[in-house]
Amino acid sequence: MEKSKKELRKITRRQVLNRAKKMLVREWGLTSGVLVKDSLLERAPENRGQKEVRILALKPRIEERDFADLEVEIPCEELAKAKTVGELRNVIWDRIPAGCRRIPGKTGTARSAVGVSARKTRLSREDAYMRTVYMLVRLWGLQKIPAPDTSLTDRYPKGLEKDSKDISALENPIERKDFADVHADVRGAVLECAKTVRKLDEIIWKGIPEEYKKPDRTGP
Amino acid sequence: MKNRNALLCFAVFLAVVSPLPANAGDVLSSSDFAGEDGLLDRRELALFLAYKYEKPISECMGPGQVAVDLDKVEKLMYAEIATIRIGLKARGAGSPPWKPETIDSLVDGDSRREQGKWREIPGLTKKKPLGENGEGGSIGPVRLRKSERFLDVDRTSAKGASIGFSDNRLKEGRGAWNTEGALGYPVQLSRQDGGGGKSVEFEAIPFVSWNLAQIEGTSGFQINELAFGLPFIAKVSPGVGFSSAKWFLSGRPYYMTDFDFDQSIYGVEARAEYVGGVFGTALNMGGFYPLFDGFRYSFRVTPAMDYSITEKAGSHTSRRDGDDWLRIGARSSLDLRFPFMLDVGLSYLFFDTVSGRGGYSDLLHVYATWWPGEHLGMTVDYSKGETPVAATEIDLVKVGVELRY
Numbered sequence: 352m353e354k355s356k357k358e359l360r361k362i363t364r365r366q367v368l369n370r371a372k373k374m375l376v377r378e379w380g381l382t383s384g385v386l387v388k389d390s391l392l393e394r395a396p397e398n399r400g401q402k403e404v405r406i407l408a409l410k411p412r413i414e415e416r417d418f419a420d421l422e423v424e425i426p427c428e429e430l431a432k433a434k435t436v437g438e439l440r441n442v443i444w445d446r447i448p449a450g451c452r453r454i455p456g457k458t459g460t461a462r463s464a465v466g467v468s469a470r471k472t473r474l475s476r477e478d479a480y481m482r483t484v485y486m487l488v489r490l491w492g493l494q495k496i497p498a499p500d501t502s503l504t505d506r507y508p509k510g511l512e513k514d515s516k517d518i519s520a521l522e523n524p525i526e527r528k529d530f531a532d533v534h535a536d537v538r539g540a541v542l543e544c545a546k547t548v549r550k551l552d553e554i555i556w557k558g559i560p561e562e563y564k565k566p567d568r569t570g571p
Numbered sequence: 572m573k574n575r576n577a578l579l580c581f582a583v584f585l586a587v588v589s590p591l592p593a594n595a596g597d598v599l600s601s602s603d604f605a606g607e608d609g610l611l612d613r614r615e616l617a618l619f620l621a622y623k624y625e626k627p628i629s630e631c632m633g634p635g636q637v638a639v640d641l642d643k644v645e646k647l648m649y650a651e652i653a654t655i656r657i658g659l660k661a662r663g664a665g666s667p668p669w670k671p672e673t674i675d676s677l678v679d680g681d682s683r684r685e686q687g688k689w690r691e692i693p694g695l696t697k698k699k700p701l702g703e704n705g706e707g708g709s710i711g712p713v714r715l716r717k718s719e720r721f722l723d724v725d726r727t728s729a730k731g732a733s734i735g736f737s738d739n740r741l742k743e744g745r746g747a748w749n750t751e752g753a754l755g756y757p758v759q760l761s762r763q764d765g766g767g768g769k770s771v772e773f774e775a776i777p778f779v780s781w782n783l784a785q786i787e788g789t790s791g792f793q794i795n796e797l798a799f800g801l802p803f804i805a806k807v808s809p810g811v812g813f814s815s816a817k818w819f820l821s822g823r824p825y826y827m828t829d830f831d832f833d834q835s836i837y838g839v840e841a842r843a844e845y846v847g848g849v850f851g852t853a854l855n856m857g858g859f860y861p862l863f864d865g866f867r868y869s870f871r872v873t874p875a876m877d878y879s880i881t882e883k884a885g886s887h888t889s890r891r892d893g894d895d896w897l898r899i900g901a902r903s904s905l906d907l908r909f910p911f912m913l914d915v916g917l918s919y920l921f922f923d924t925v926s927g928r929g930g931y932s933d934l935l936h937v938y939a940t941w942w943p944g945e946h947l948g949m950t951v952d953y954s955k956g957e958t959p960v961a962a963t964e965i966d967l968v969k970v971g972v973e974l975r976y
Binding site for chain 1: 657706728759846848912942
């Protein structure tokens with residue numbers, strides 16, 4: 352689910368640097384700490400002679416572990432530009448959503464401080480699925496989170512025992528509330544073809560314009 | 572670490588291609604997929620879920636590749652990962668890495684169901700989408716229900732066609748049969764203009780329905796109705812409010828006769844049904860909603876207007892030659908669903924005549940059905956009042972089996 356503005360964690364440049372240093376020590380098995388001016392190429396352990404590979408290998412760690420709470424995404428070409436620990440910090444800082452940056456001495460977020468325009472919502476495949484599930488739980492009063500292959504129509508507890516009218520009626524909340532910010536456009540007749548939670552999510556995903564989808568990290 | 576991942580990938584691959592069920596004896600647990608730190612990150616979780624749910628990770632290997640692409644495994648398992656993440660968030664453990672025991676407590680049994688081949692015939696036993704991704708609508712499948720009013724709802728919410736037999740040994744005769752049902756074939760056409768929740772779609776369900784009942788000790792069928800109709804249903808999404816709301820408006824031209832074609836009644840009925848939350852309350856109208864654990868309710872109210880003309884009266888109707896009527900009324904129903912496959916419910920239908928003959932008529936219906944199978948149920952029901960079109964008086968208890976598809 353997209354976090355509301357109040358729920359967003361905020362972080363300073365200093366904290367980004369500290370997190371990056373910890374990550375490097377852990378990932379590269381360094382026996383001593385790193386300094387902001389240290390060269391990444393010098394400190395990176397060898398990987399069959401290619402130290403650059405060790406730098407690029409930081410990408411999933413940054414995105415999924417050390418900065419996962421900030422929903423950071425860093426293209427490999429950006430990461431490859433970082434030559435020092437400080438530059439790595441800058442690359443990460445630049446990719447942190449404006450609403451999550453805290454600038455000491457200023458009230459509010461960096462967005463308000465520097466006049467950055469509001470970000471367009473971009474959903475990942477997983478975020479969209481989570482939204483779908485939250486919507487079903489809210490509208491249908493579900494008592495537990497359904498598994499992806501749970502049938503929408505089968506009898507409880509095997510399924511959610513909804514009929515095609517209930518599924519068709521999801522069109523309104525999808526377009527007006529739960530996926531309104533990503534301008535989802537779905538049809539009741541197509542929604543009715545969904546037999547499982549996963550299939551329903553796939554139909555909603557197809558109804559979201561490409562510009563509101565996060566690019567596929569796995570590439571073509 | 573890389574070798575470990577490669578081994579796990581190989582284990583998952585073997586589990587998927589192996590003829591033995593992967594969870595026979597629970598060969599691997601989530602802790603086997605954990606990294607050197609004893610915790611699971613996203614990729615390790617994805618691999619574990621692929622193993623657990625027997626997903627074909629061969630899809631995650633490109634042509635000529637021998638290693639599984641972990642990014643692709645993650646992509647393949649996005650829905651399962653998201654489901655786990657929802658549970659983790661609720662426990663305040665949102666960010667990776669995660670403890671194996673936390674993951675184990677969140678991994679549910681696989682709820683996939685086996686489908687028989689016969690259920691997969693498009694247009695006959697399975698809905699056949701029209702146009703790209705079903706955007707043009709759909710046709711089928713064939714529907715067998717108790718009456719035409721159940722033809723536009725899904726099988727699990729509908730009552731099935733019934734057939735029953737009773738034999739009163741104190742009376743002479745060979746027992747009494749009764750059967751009631753409707754057979755329909757939905758054709759749905761979709762057209763959407765605008766957006767923002769506003770849309771209109773159309774569905775037509777040509778049907779044939781019947782209602783036959785004998786009384787022991789008398790000859791012939793006391794209730795003998797055969798009807799043909801072509802309901803047109805408009806599904807209107809209003810595009811206002813945030814509720815899951817939709818209106819289903821239908822017009823149903825019909826022709827009713829008996830099995831000897833001795834009587835003819837023509838008519839058209841208009842109906843409206845609202846599906847969604849009732850504003851300001853916790854009440855929902857439409858399919859089944861939870862009441863409390865294991866118990867569900869379905870509440871429907873359908874205002875209706877009916878105009879019909881009797882071209883030829885017969886012995887199975889109380890109507891006379893040439894009479895016509897315009898009536899308004901409504902049907903309301905409350906169904907309760909119990910955990911052990913038992914449904915009980917009641918419905919009340921009334922019509923009051925605005926013009927023509929007929930006066931006030933109503934029909935009370937109470938039933939209990941036990942569904943030992945998805946398509947087969949044992950039912951007891953009681954009807955008292957007048958049938959809506961032929962206006963035949965009934966006070967009838969039926970015991971029999973129900974079939975629905």
